[in-house]
Amino acid sequence: MIGATHSRRMALLEAPVAPRTRTGSRAGFWAVAFAFAVAMAFSTVPAPLYPLYGFSTFTVTLVFAAYAVGVVASLVLAGHVSDRLGRRRVLVPALGLELVAAVLFLAGDSVPLLLVARFVTGLGVGMITATATAYLHELHAAERPGAPGTRFEVVSTAANIGGLGLGTLVAGVLAQFVTAPLRTPYAVFVVLIVAAVAAVTLAPETVRPSGAYRYRPQRVTTGRGPAYLAAATGAFAAFSVFGFFTSVAPGFVAGTLHQPSRALAGLIVFAVFGGSAVAQTLTTALSARSRTTLGLSAQAAGTTALVSGMHLASLPVFLIGGLLAAAGAGVLFKASIGTVAALAAPQDRGAALAGLFLIAYVALAVSALAIGLAALVAPVVTVMTWFAVALLVMLTAVATLTRRPS
Template sequence: MTVLTQHRPAPVASDSPRHGRGFWLIAAVYLVALAFSTAPTPLYPIYQRVDGFSGFTVTVVFAVYAIGVIISLLLAGHVSDWTGRRRVLLVALGLEILAGVVFLTWTALPGLIVARLLTGLGVGLLAATATAYLLELHRAHRPEATGTRFEVVSSAANLGGLGAGTLVAGALAQFVASPLRTPYVVFLILLTLSVVAVAVAPETVTAPATRPKYRPQGVKIAGNRRTVVVATTSAFAAFAVFGLFTSLAPSFVAGTLHHPSRLLAGVTVFVVFGAGAASQAVSGRLAPRTRFVSGLAAQAAGLVTLATGMQAASLPLFLIGGAVAGAGAGILFKSAVGTIAAGAPAHQRGESLAGLFLIAYLGLVGPVLGMGLAGQHVAATTSMLWFTGLLLTLLGTVFTVDRWGTN
């Protein structure tokens, strides 16, 4: 019987310029693909006005996307460990291109749901694969270097892409004709270029002589149990904040705060992800423990400020709270990715990262769907207070478990 331990990364030359170029190409592909996944976010109020559906329907549409990610991670998040990184990325980009075509040609609610599901399936294939690919390209290009460049670039491509998608789509929707079509045309061009970039990047995986028997991913993450629990729970909490802003925040800004600008909707989400990407870049010099605790503290403080801004119907407080919470969430997610990537052996790296992203995306959909359901019966500000209380409890639990393990 063939097992995954037979797999080894492809042997590569030290300090290979080709792998250096490949590193930046895949980082750009990662950014574009994640940007496409959040492009509909500032457009949701337009979809609501055109089709007349409720805020809860927006939550359902968002949940369909996250469910697509989870399904894809469960079924195929790990297969690049033996089929190769490039092959899986090309399939992922193909799904996103198909989603873009559906967005363009079927603007009614059923089309929006189908397109979001396809986008989720593509992102689920791409997220763990691109992260593992970047680590391997980094090590092949700079075998003696630390993992700092990988951590900063992979996390910035992830969160920076998520933020850039809302900003680009919001700006195009504000200033260009056909707001429900033009953003997707732009991203379809970028996704097509991404296919070319993947095609010319070097592969980093050598397929085993006998392909392992296929099995679904499950949630299997290599590493110390307590460390894995802290990392995955941190990622869950971080993505809960990101989920709030990529689903409900634009409608809240347009409705409760009476700021219907499409550009502002994009800027609101960009502030959160931009703060997350920036905090990841500047926290690299901190000791791992200090970085982790600062992430917990920043996310907690941001959540309290965010809830206060919603209660006071204050856009400045809302944005400040989102930026601080996003900064903390960015640090927590960076720490989680770095911990899992470093702790997993090469033959389980893609599988372990897929498990991490699976739990993170559960955080993306679960709390937000709960808020959407609660919003059917209570005010948005009340459901936000519940959301804040639950996340603060979770963050406190993570801190306690981590501190218990270090004593």
């Protein structure tokens, strides 16, 4: 999800770039951006629909965790192969996995089927985020040689994080105003994914495969020292917030806050991810330390307001807290990426960043499952209070470690 991968571009972008016309690169850039946004949007389609399935909080978090497991597996096993096989050769099959998942969602609504569908979605997303991010960078460079990467940064963030929010908005609106709310959103995305595949097939390839390719899983490493530990803890805390909003939050809004509108649920998650994307874009010029301080402050304040809104059963307070927490989480995660990239040696950067994303997506699964399990024995508001305490402890640890010398 979340994104997963402005980081990996710093390792992936070293692939050889094939010479192409600027016109072809421009069209290819926007074709890949469209496909990237569609894939990320599809990954969050179920979020506003979970209350309609009638599942318990634990079941919802279990289904959500299947997605995170799929992403982790894909990042380790296939997230790097486009460096050698070619971006388009990996992106098209990855989009094919998303199409398979959409068909599975259309086939039924049993828990086993949804678990498989979400796992397959995760497999596709793990391949797409790394590949599409690198692809966009290379197409941008081919079209605008020597130009700053501002357009690439803005577009890739919008497609990645913005796409996550867009999926919930589209699904929520469709579920609210059309028939067959558990089928129509997936049917729409079948069409969009097919269009994305067609668009990518027309994009120029940017990697020339060289020689025989001997497959190996992505090497994953973790760094040492206070700076790396701060970055890893910050990534864990940031993705824990994202996990809450794409699993438990829509059900809480529908149940405890008595707001059953699917459109509203989709709008809330859209606003959360949109705020995160905007915050990441606006803080690009800041140093990693400044982003860390800003992200910590915003996430801590937002988490406190979020839980206060849950205790008060106040939708406005809940939403303001969520927006602030997600914006802080986005900035904090971006700072973590910058820290790890700066600490790692060039030859180890890809492995180090893969380790950071592994930690982030483990947080996505663990936080969702922990909330679901705790909700079996305690009210959701109580569970979220303890969840907020745990987040604040992690944020305090990040602040403390950041002040220590590396």
